[in-house]
Amino acid sequence: MTxxxxxxxxxxxxxxxxxTEAKAIKAHLVPHASEASRLQALIEDLCAQRQxxxxxxxxxxxxxxxxxxxxxxxxxxxxxxxxxxxxxxVMSARExxxxxxxxxxxxxxxxxxxxALWASLHMPLQHIFERTFTGPPIMWLExxxxxxxxxxxxxxxxxxxxxxxxxEFIDPLFYYLEGCAHRLQSITMDYxxxxxxxRLKDMYSxxxxxxxxxxxxxxxxxxxxxxxxxxxxxxxxxxxYLDNGIAGVPLRWGCLTHLIIHxxxxxxxxxxxxxxxxxxxxxxxxxxxxxxxxxNNSSEQTLSHSSAESPLILRCLRELILCxxxxxxxxxxxxxxxxxxxxxxxxxxxxxxTETSQRGTFPFxxxxxxxxxxxxxLHIDLARLAPASxxxxxxxxxxxxxxxxxxxxxxxFANVDQLLALLVPEPGGAxxxxxxxxxxxxxxxxxxxxxxxxxxxxxxxxxxxxxFTRLDINFTLWMPPIEAEVYAGLASxxxxxxxxxxxxxxxxxxxxxxLVVH
Numbered sequence: 163m164t165x166x167x168x169x170x171x172x173x174x175x176x177x178x179x180x181x182t183e184a185k186a187i188k189a190h191l192v193p194h195a196s197e198a199s200r201l202q203a204l205i206e207d208l209c210a211q212r213q214x215x216x217x218x219x220x221x222x223x224x225x226x227x228x229x230x231x232x233x234x235x236x237x238x239x240x241x242x243x244x245x246x247x248x249x250x251x252v253m254s255a256r257e258x259x260x261x262x263x264x265x266x267x268x269x270x271x272x273x274x275x276x277x278a279l280w281a282s283l284h285m286p287l288q289h290i291f292e293r294t295f296t297g298p299p300i301m302w303l304e305x306x307x308x309x310x311x312x313x314x315x316x317x318x319x320x321x322x323x324x325x326x327x328x329x330e331f332i333d334p335l336f337y338y339l340e341g342c343a344h345r346l347q348s349i350t351m352d353y354x355x356x357x358x359x360x361r362l363k364d365m366y367s368x369x370x371x372x373x374x375x376x377x378x379x380x381x382x383x384x385x386x387x388x389x390x391x392x393x394x395x396x397x398x399x400x401x402x403y404l405d406n407g408i409a410g411v412p413l414r415w416g417c418l419t420h421l422i423i424h425x426x427x428x429x430x431x432x433x434x435x436x437x438x439x440x441x442x443x444x445x446x447x448x449x450x451x452x453x454x455x456x457x458n459n460s461s462e463q464t465l466s467h468s469s470a471e472s473p474l475i476l477r478c479l480r481e482l483i484l485c486x487x488x489x490x491x492x493x494x495x496x497x498x499x500x501x502x503x504x505x506x507x508x509x510x511x512x513x514x515x516t517e518t519s520q521r522g523t524f525p526f527x528x529x530x531x532x533x534x535x536x537x538x539x540l541h542i543d544l545a546r547l548a549p550a551s552x553x554x555x556x557x558x559x560x561x562x563x564x565x566x567x568x569x570x571x572x573x574x575f576a577n578v579d580q581l582l583a584l585l586v587p588e589p590g591g592a593x594x595x596x597x598x599x600x601x602x603x604x605x606x607x608x609x610x611x612x613x614x615x616x617x618x619x620x621x622x623x624x625x626x627x628x629x630f631t632r633l634d635i636n637f638t639l640w641m642p643p644i645e646a647e648v649y650a651g652l653a654s655x656x657x658x659x660x661x662x663x664x665x666x667x668x669x670x671x672x673x674x675x676x677l678v679v680h
Contacts, residue, residue: 277307288318296335310347348372397422415446452481490517497526508534512541525551531558545570552576557594571607587625602634
């Protein structure tokens with residue numbers, strides 16, 4: 163169709179056509195509008211044809227998808243790898259395994275055919291009972307077949323109401339849990355007689371390996387699960403002063419490899435174990451690899467300052483963490499524990515904050531380097547520590563890789579300046595801790611100026627500490643930032659230096675960090 167217009171001279175101008183010309187223009191456009199409609203229909207038809215071809219191609223290419231070609235055993239392993247690794251699975255469509263059942267019918271069939279995929283479950287009983295939701299947990303566990311189970315149970319606050327008025331909903335779940343107890347390999351329980359968990363006190367599993375229980379001591383004493391001969395990892399969170407009954411907990415102490423004892427009511431000064439009871443527990447656990455315990459100051463003034471004639475030898479222990487519910491522990495208590503232990507395979511030791519109300523200094527590190535020469539990670543508070551004790555210990559820890567220090571500035575105590583001097587190699591000599599890679603100092607006093615820190619870092623690198631890659635300093639008050647050129651010079655040698663200060667005017671934390679990526 164010709165595109166020549168009788169009105170060409172007027173196009174793209176401000177010309178106003180007359181009535182006669184307007185009618186002529188409309189008549190002229192009729193065939194062009196028809197042609198445009200015809201072409202649009204043709205385009206739509208071609209687009210539809212193109213889409214059909216693309217759909218046809220996509221449908222066939224889907225047959226070539228790598229996921230379709232995966233063997234079922236590989237797909238099963240991938241499904242299992244989707245499960246959470248730090249907790250039990252939850253009944254949520256946003257997470258595996260339920261999420262895997264929503265992808266396609268084939269994946270759903272595969273997911274339902276893998277018992278191990280359903281062998282982990284977190285069960286908040288309050289939520290379950292409020293929604294009369296007891297059927298799905300039972301169905302979930304039935305899918306696990308005969309696989310060992312990992313369960314975490316949180317009791318219901320209003321269990322008395324449920325037991326009185328809705329027992330027909332809650333009883334089947336408890337009966338089922340009791341029936342599959344023999345398959346329990348890991349159990350986490352927030353346990354209380356008031357929330358219904360006491361109904362599970364008679365559960366027993368001959369294959370139980372891990373147990374994490376929070377309860378009062380009397381209720382823990384009744385749990386048959388803790389008598390399992392296969393139990394190796396135990397985490398107890400117990401209310402109150404524990405010395406009067408902890409030894410009676412029905413554990414096979416000599417079989418344990420990992421033990422954590424926390425006192426979850428930390429506002430009482432006698433929460434946790436006394437140092438003497440902590441040693442008594444250690445004496446029962448000859449195979450222990452890791453021990454974490456909340457200790458108290460109940461016998462701080464009566465503890466002996468001399469070592470036992472026959473200190474306890476823990477040949478398997480590799481990690482010792484002494485806590486005090488985030489509160490200080492008396493230096494006598496720390497000293498009493500360390501004096502009475504020989505831990506030849508120890509790799510990590512974390513000491514608590516030290517109580518500063520007592521006068522004088524204490525050599526509470528004792529003969530740590532001699533009794534535990536393989537220590538790689540040390541957490542220590544310098545408060546009340548005798549300088550001689552620090553000097554006798556740090557240079558002898560030749561395997562030390564990570565050192566975390568809480569500084570305390572009081573005349574006569576061990577301090578940061580002394581610590582840095584002990585770590586720096588003598589001119590021409592070998593470094594005392596040649597493997598040291600990380601040093602973190604918290605609450606560093608103002609007497610340790612920024613220049614001392616950079617000088618220390620340079621001397622460490624010059625002295626052959628090639629593995630020294632991270633230095634974190636946290637000052638108590640504001641300090642001037644380290645110059646960028648100094649950061650760059652240290653970073654070029656592989657050291658990450660973090661200088662953290664607090665502004666005295668605003669209490670604001672300011673961090674100056676130079677990072678180097680290898």
